[in-house]
Amino acid sequence: MSLEDLLTRLEQLLVEMQELDEPVRTRVFELMDGFDLIHRTALSALGEALDRQTLERLRAADPATAWMFDAYRVGVDEQAEADAALESIRPYIQSHGGKVDVLDVRGGVVRLRLSGACSGCTASAVTLQDGIDEALRENLPGFVATEVEEDNAEPHPPPAPGPVILELPQYRG
Structure with a gap:
């Protein structure tokens, strides 16, 4: 199964999850949130531990890795x-x-x-x-x-619009 096919199927399953009874749906989403947290934590640690060049090499080598890095924003400044x-x-x-x-x-x-x-x-x-x-x-x-x-400035009101002073050339008639 290709990555695109898998992602499409996962989206279909997610839609089907909405049809479950509330208590079951709540537990399924709690389980999914737990997996998401584990992935997010692990991938964040990986992103911080590896240099940008290594991350890019891993991203380029595998579409699933690239997708996960994008989804979890690994290597993003x-x-x-x-x-x-x-x-x-x-x-x-x-x-x-x-x-x-x-x-x-x-x-x-x-x-x-x-x-x-x-x-x-x-x-x-x-x-x-x-x-x-x-x-x-x-x-x-x-x-x-x-x-x-x-930066430790004293409280003060916002600057008020003030008069604009224009210098005009003197008229000599």
């Missing part, structure tokens, strides 16, 4: 992915004099540092909720939450 996911919100943060840096990503939790005008800003919680979290939710597979580290 989650920090780089989170950083890229924030590109859409960075111009907004920078326009307010702020900066966001990805410090770490573990288990879907993205640890960030806000600095510049965003640090200590009373609007930064809103910025996070509305902008950063949304960008990560939309662009980072497996995103769960953010943890924010600020």
